[in-house]
Amino acid sequence: MKPEGKDNFTPKIVGYLCNWCTYAAADMAGSSKLEIAPELTVIKVMCSSRIDFNMVLTTFFNGADGILIGGCHPGDCHYDKGNYYTRRRFALFKDIMKILKLDPERLQLSWISASEGNRYAEVVNSFTEKIKKLGPNPLNGNPYF
Amino acid sequence: MDKVLKIDISAEKGVVELLKYLLQNDRVSGVFTLRKTGSDGSFDYALITEPGLLEDAIPLHPFMHVNAGKILSALPSMRKPVAAVIKPCELRSFVELVKRSQGALDDFLLISYTCGGSFPYKTTVKGQTDKLLPEFWKAVKSGLDSDSIRPTCRACEYFVPMNADITISLIGEKDLDSKCSIFLHSGKSESMVEGFKAEISKGELDLSRFDSLVKKRKEQKEKDFKELNIQDSGLDGMIDIFGKCIGCHGCSRICPICHCILCDFESCAYDYDTSMIENELLGRGGVRVPTDTILYQIGRLSHMSFSCTGCGLCTEVCPADIPVSTIFRKTGEKVAGLFDYVPGKDVDEEIPVTIFKEEELSELGND
Numbered sequence: 001m002k003p004e005g006k007d008n009f010t011p012k013i014v015g016y017l018c019n020w021c022t023y024a025a026a027d028m029a030g031s032s033k034l035e036i037a038p039e040l041t042v043i044k045v046m047c048s049s050r051i052d053f054n055m056v057l058t059t060f061f062n063g064a065d066g067i068l069i070g071g072c073h074p075g076d077c078h079y080d081k082g083n084y085y086t087r088r089r090f091a092l093f094k095d096i097m098k099i100l101k102l103d104p105e106r107l108q109l110s111w112i113s114a115s116e117g118n119r120y121a122e123v124v125n126s127f128t129e130k131i132k133k134l135g136p137n138p139l140n141g142n143p144y145f
Numbered sequence: 146m147d148k149v150l151k152i153d154i155s156a157e158k159g160v161v162e163l164l165k166y167l168l169q170n171d172r173v174s175g176v177f178t179l180r181k182t183g184s185d186g187s188f189d190y191a192l193i194t195e196p197g198l199l200e201d202a203i204p205l206h207p208f209m210h211v212n213a214g215k216i217l218s219a220l221p222s223m224r225k226p227v228a229a230v231i232k233p234c235e236l237r238s239f240v241e242l243v244k245r246s247q248g249a250l251d252d253f254l255l256i257s258y259t260c261g262g263s264f265p266y267k268t269t270v271k272g273q274t275d276k277l278l279p280e281f282w283k284a285v286k287s288g289l290d291s292d293s294i295r296p297t298c299r300a301c302e303y304f305v306p307m308n309a310d311i312t313i314s315l316i317g318e319k320d321l322d323s324k325c326s327i328f329l330h331s332g333k334s335e336s337m338v339e340g341f342k343a344e345i346s347k348g349e350l351d352l353s354r355f356d357s358l359v360k361k362r363k364e365q366k367e368k369d370f371k372e373l374n375i376q377d378s379g380l381d382g383m384i385d386i387f388g389k390c391i392g393c394h395g396c397s398r399i400c401p402i403c404h405c406i407l408c409d410f411e412s413c414a415y416d417y418d419t420s421m422i423e424n425e426l427l428g429r430g431g432v433r434v435p436t437d438t439i440l441y442q443i444g445r446l447s448h449m450s451f452s453c454t455g456c457g458l459c460t461e462v463c464p465a466d467i468p469v470s471t472i473f474r475k476t477g478e479k480v481a482g483l484f485d486y487v488p489g490k491d492v493d494e495e496i497p498v499t500i501f502k503e504e505e506l507s508e509l510g511n512d
Binding site: 052053054057058061062063071073074075081085087089090091092093095096099100101102109110111123 | 451500511
């Protein structure tokens with residue numbers, strides 16, 4: 001097998017999508033036959049605030065090159081205020097990543113509502129591009145974790 | 146203005162006298178304090194209801210073997226408050242626990258003091274207590290740091306208690322051996338101490354005299370943070386710092402903030418069964434055992450670093466000498482600073498991850 005370099009690199013991207021907005025947007029993008037980068041693996045969560053950052057870390061340590069968290073726009077949460085908590089925790093976790101120098105660029109939070117199929121496609125495509133540019137996750141394949 | 150009591154005996158004896166008075170006059174249900182348990186310098190926290198047992202009390206003993214905040218939260222609620230003599234960092238930890246519904250401030254008459262630091266617990270184990278104590282009190286009297294106190298204490302700027310009902314003034318008191326000044330901050334403490342024989346005046350604890358010590362400690366803290374030296378490439382840095390971790394979870398057991406009965410990291414979610422190990426091997430060709438030590442450390446950082454009161458016990462119990470406390474304080478300060486949060490400062494201030502403001506952080510999520 002040829003070793004993976006930046007040129008022939010197929011990233012593994014995990015998307016934690018909120019059931020009520022972003023997941024529905026993904027559905028819509030699909031049924032509208034929009035072109036979406038195929039590298040994203042979707043994991044549906046009932047609310048973006050379900051995401052404990054241990055899940056994010058585990059995903060990184062298990063070799064994901066990028067993680068996309070999708071939720072409803074602030075104020076539109078199906079559970080009223082879940083995404084506000086997500087936002088705080090996200091800010092907190094990015095800070096931890098910065099201090100530990102863990103490349104916060106690989107983690108993205110995007111508000112995408114159920115009607116924004118177009119935005120979903122745009123976000124996924126641009127995020128995939130960004131990860132391709134960043135190259136493979138250095139944590140990947142390391143036996144130390 | 147606070148009420149100040151002055152007695153003409155040494156500070157440690159003065160506190161014991163005060164505790165005895167509270168207990169004998171049925172102002173409190175019990176007394177929670179450090180107490181000698183053997184002749185070899187060993188000591189422990191004890192809940193005492195019999196005044197005679199206070200003979201062996203050493204409330205101001207500069208050693209820390211557990212965080213009293215965690216113990217207070219486990220004590221039963223009694224008929225009347227319990228007078229507890231604890232260190233400022235333990236008090237702050239208790240306040241953090243109260244915020245998490247793990248205790249109530251009303252159950253205690255909280256007595257604390259301007260803390261000159263603690264010695265490593267190992268010095269007690271090695272029987273060197275008596276050698277260190279005279280040097281310690283000399284340093285406290287002159288308002289300086291003793292050379293052998295724990296590195297965490299040397300970098301702690303929160304040595305003046307917050308939220309205490311009663312503060313004993315120690316640092317910079319030149320005549321500690323013959324005088325004891327007790328500051329009563331609340332109506333609760335004033336009514337409880339009423340009738341205690343002492344010279345009573347009005348006054349405030351003079352904070353300006355601590356300025357140079359605070360400055361020195363802050364400088365030390367910045368120096369420690371710098372010396373952590375986290376590498377630029379995230380992975381190597383992580384392995385350098387946490388690679389030594391043996392996965393004993395001692396830091397979370399001793400941590401006063403980690404109060405969860407079942408820690409997430411000890412749940413079966415992190416049990417590696419055969420299939421998971423096989424999976425790992427397929428992907429990486431090798432797996433480190435014990436697994437998840439780095440995940441554990443970073444996960445704990447994201448769970449509670451914003452509430453870290455910097456008591457330093459995690460560093461002390463770590464068998465691999467990882468500077469856990471420094472890492473947590475460095476991260477915690479940054480994260481807590483994001484929300485203007487000082488752990489243990491105000492009991493009404495909510496934990497940053499349990500609240501939100503609608504208008505904040507609007508720049509996030511638009512990518």
